Structure formats: C-alpha cells, structure tokens
Amino acid sequence: MLKFKQVSEEELQRQRDLCVENKALWGNEKKYFIMTFGCQLNDNDSEKVAGLLREMGLSRAENKETADIILINTCSVRENASGRFYGNLGELKALKRANPNLIVGVCGCMMKQDVYVEKVKHSYSFVDIMFGPADIWRLPEILNRRLRGSRRVYDISNEELIAEDQPVLRERKYRALVSIMFGCNNFCTFCVVPYTRGRERSRNMDDIVKEVKTLAADGYSEVMLLGQNVDSYGKEIREYRKAYNNVFAELLRRCAQTGIKRLRFMTSHPKDISLELLDVMAEYPNIERHLHLPLQSGSNQVLHDMNRHYTIERYLNIVAEAKKRMPDLQFSTDIIVGFPGETEADFEQTLLIMDKVRYASSYTFQYSPRPGTPAALAAQVPQDVVDARFQRLVELQNSHSLEIAQAQIGRVCEVLIEGLSDHVDDRYTGRSSDNFLINFSVPKTAFPGRLREQTPQAKGDYLEGKFCRVMITEAKTFSLTGEYVDGLPDNFTE
Ligand code: SAH
Ligand code: SF4
Ligand code: F3S
Numbered sequence: 252m253l254k255f256k257q258v259s260e261e262e263l264q265r266q267r268d269l270c271v272e273n274k275a276l277w278g279n280e281k282k283y284f285i286m287t288f289g290c291q292l293n294d295n296d297s298e299k300v301a302g303l304l305r306e307m308g309l310s311r312a313e314n315k316e317t318a319d320i321i322l323i324n325t326c327s328v329r330e331n332a333s334g335r336f337y338g339n340l341g342e343l344k345a346l347k348r349a350n351p352n353l354i355v356g357v358c359g360c361m362m363k364q365d366v367y368v369e370k371v372k373h374s375y376s377f378v379d380i381m382f383g384p385a386d387i388w389r390l391p392e393i394l395n396r397r398l399r400g401s402r403r404v405y406d407i408s409n410e411e412l413i414a415e416d417q418p419v420l421r422e423r424k425y426r427a428l429v430s431i432m433f434g435c436n437n438f439c440t441f442c443v444v445p446y447t448r449g450r451e452r453s454r455n456m457d458d459i460v461k462e463v464k465t466l467a468a469d470g471y472s473e474v475m476l477l478g479q480n481v482d483s484y485g486k487e488i489r490e491y492r493k494a495y496n497n498v499f500a501e502l503l504r505r506c507a508q509t510g511i512k513r514l515r516f517m518t519s520h521p522k523d524i525s526l527e528l529l530d531v532m533a534e535y536p537n538i539e540r541h542l543h544l545p546l547q548s549g550s551n552q553v554l555h556d557m558n559r560h561y562t563i564e565r566y567l568n569i570v571a572e573a574k575k576r577m578p579d580l581q582f583s584t585d586i587i588v589g590f591p592g593e594t595e596a597d598f599e600q601t602l603l604i605m606d607k608v609r610y611a612s613s614y615t616f617q618y619s620p621r622p623g624t625p626a627a628l629a630a631q632v633p634q635d636v637v638d639a640r641f642q643r644l645v646e647l648q649n650s651h652s653l654e655i656a657q658a659q660i661g662r663v664c665e666v667l668i669e670g671l672s673d674h675v676d677d678r679y680t681g682r683s684s685d686n687f688l689i690n691f692s693v694p695k696t697a698f699p700g701r702l703r704e705q706t707p708q709a710k711g712d713y714l715e716g717k718f719c720r721v722m723i724t725e726a727k728t729f730s731l732t733g734e735y736v737d738g739l740p741d742n743f744t745e
Contacts, residue, residue, distance in 0.1 A: 289326025
C-alpha cells in the first residue's frame, strides 16, 4: 500500500457534515466573492474554496457589494503583491462597516509569512477568518466556528496533508486545472514558495488519472497539470521511484491516454526534466507543442547563486533534445533581472541565451527581495541599473515574439476556443497547441440558425471549449489574428 499524507475519510466526512450545518446556520441565498492573486495553483485553490462554499449553499456574487463573504487568496512571490493586498483590505474595511454581517477572509501564500499575519492581526482586525494554502479542506470547520460566534478564527496549521475528492467549482469551461503535487523542495534563493507552500508532496497517480478521465468524460477539452516543479512529481514515493524511471513522464503518458483532447503542464524545472518526458510529449499529439522552461538567468554564476542546480549547457541541451524530437515546439520562459550580484556580463549572457533559444514569450521580472529568503540579505543591484537591463530584456523579447508570430502567417492551426475576445466585438479568442493566443472572426453561417442573430456573448458562450481551424492572417507581439476555416460541427446539436 502506498503511503500518502492524506486527510482521512472520517475527517473529510466531518467537514461535509459541517457544510450542511453551516448552510442551516447561515441561511439561504448567501453569496461569495473571491479575489485571486498569483499562479495557477492559487487559481485552482480558489476553485476549491468556491466548491466548498457551494456545498454550504452559497452562490457566486456579481460584485463585492452584494457578497455575504469576501475572500482574498493572496500571493507573496513579489513585493508589489503586498501593496495591493493592503489596498484591497482597506476597501473591504469600508464594506464591512456598511454591512457588519459581511464575513471577510484572507488565505493563500501570504498567510504563511509572519510579517503579513501580524500586520493583519494588528492593523486589519476586522478580518474574520484567516487560513493557509494547505488548510482549504478545513474551511467548513473554520467557518463553522465563525458562524457559531467566534469573533475571529485565525487558523493556519503547519500540517500539510492532501485532501482528495474535494468539490471544485471550475472557473473555465474549456480548461480544467489539476494540481498534481503541492509545495516545493528547491529553495531557490530568491523564492518564498518553499516557505509558503511547504515540502513537496505528490498526489496518488491513480487519483490524478481518474480525475483527468472524469474531466474528459464531462466534456472538458483541456486539462492543465500543475505543480511548482512537475518533473519531481512522485519522487518522494519509494514505490513510484522503484517502478518508473521518471514518474512524471509516466503520469503524463497515462493522462494523455485518457482521451482528453489537449493536455498542458507546468512548471518544468531544467534540473529535473527528463528525456523520457520529451519522448512522451513527442509520442502523444494531444500533449501541447509548447514547453515552459524557466531560465531565470543565462549566467552560470547567477544560476549557482540562485541555487538552481543546472548549468546553461544543460539547459541548452534540453532545448536541443526537445527540438530534435518536436521541430515545431515553442518555448516560453521566466527570467529575473537584477538578481543580487548580477553583473553586466552576466546580464549579457541572458540576452545571448534568449537569442539562441528564441522564446515565443517570456515572463520577465525585476528581482524583488522577499522576507526570509537568502538573496534578500545580499547587496542589491541599484534600481536604475535594473530598470535599464529590464528595458533591454523586454525589447529583445518583444522583437523575438513578433518575429516568431510573423512566421505563423499563412498557417492553419487548430484552436481551442476560450470565448469572446475581450477587446473586439464579435471576435473570438483561443489558443493553439503551441500556445499562441489567437483572435479570430467566425462567419455567421458557421453558427446554428438560432444563434446567428444573437449577441456576441451568446455566441462566445456557445463556442467556448470547442475546437476549430483558423488561418493566421496577421501577427502582433502578444497575439495572432486569424479567420475561421472549418472544424465546428456541421449539424448543430445545441
Ligand atoms: N516553480 C517555478 C516558478 C514559480 S514562481 C519555477 O521554478 O520555475 C514564478 C516565477 O516568478 C519564477 O520562475 C521567477 O522567475 C519569478 N520569481 C520568483 N520569485 C521572485 C522574486 N523574488 N523576484 C522576482 N521574480 C521572482
Ligand atoms: Fe520557487 Fe525555485 Fe521552487 Fe520554483 S523551484 S517554486 S522558483 S523555490
Ligand atoms: Fe504566489 Fe504562492 Fe503561487 S506565492 S506564485 S500564489 S505558490
């Protein structure tokens, strides 16, 4: 029997009973509003919070003003997050004054850092409930204590268990997020995540595959497997280590075989990613033709100081092996500028690697010192130097993005439609398997009769989650523009 640090079935049943009790205590027609910051793991956590609140009879509020409970799911990966957090709390204070029955809750990564917890306790004591990222499954109990009269329930545990079979209220119809593991063991010297999310713990492979199968059967078009370092999935479980060369590659293979139409995953770590994983990607066409592979820096010295445990030589070798197997693969990355000790020569190295790899897109960040991390104590690169480097980095990336986008003109690609495009009426948006964002028009005749004269929003709702082929006609730095070719069902059944 494999050993997982799971919440027991009795305990989960107790929480389910408390959902029923809370529903009775709280009353009917209550509404929730959740504000989510940070990464997709946080998005998925908010979906779990929403799932539990639904079990307590709540529905989603259109806005904060009409909500009976407002939760902020926080991120603390960079400094700018904290300013926004306090700004939001200030706004909630006014709402709470207007409606004393409003329950205000804070959760997420900031709640695992003393500075923020103390600040909330002392300066924002109107906050009713507080819990950590590993405590979501205990929300029914935390709320129960609040509803039974406890003024404040601040309950952040140090225990980090996995709760299976949790209700999830999914945000998107086309993409289901599936967390396959929690926490991180890597302690990159700039990063708070190992402190906020605790040690790496993987879910049972059978549970994950079962979930993906169910999602495919329920009509989800895309599943995104999530973890801070998916390549170390399952490595802490001895039975998996013995049975498989690379546990994540095996998981990805089994997920690809479930019948799900498109499978994405993130984040890969260059120190752990395996050739077997690349083989599996190449073998299954329903796995995305895109690899997000954080570089962080192009300098071996900086990578060493960041505690990243790979060299540029290894990184470039993975890129070459991946391209060998999948010539049409697109790459994206994360890069930090101005890490303590980064010299001009180090920075030039980063630009050089960008020129070599040619990322279709990158998330570029200015180094942000985080409380409790080793790099925060080192001498910092002056802000004007960071600004100048950042500018150069963004310009280079934008020129690469545009160049790669322009090379797509004339191509016909399969797009998973996400819905109505935010920006232009009567245009729809979606992504290709290689992760290009594509805005495109669809002729009236492609819609079923009843829908043709309806609002763009109604058409967008109809299209969400469907696939079609789109011809690329125009390229921009951050998106492509195209025209519908075919692929939507001919005989519409609504
Ligand atoms: N687990 C992922 C990254 C999670 S955080 C990985 O290892 O790649 C997402 C990105 O935020 C990181 O890749 C990094 O580029 C950036 N980041 C994290 N901490 C940061 C900090 N203190 N300052 C600036 N950027 C940071
Ligand atoms: Fe942070 Fe490094 Fe872990 Fe990524 S691998 S979450 S950057 S410590
Ligand atoms: Fe932020 Fe926590 Fe994700 S710090 S990036 S929400 S793991």
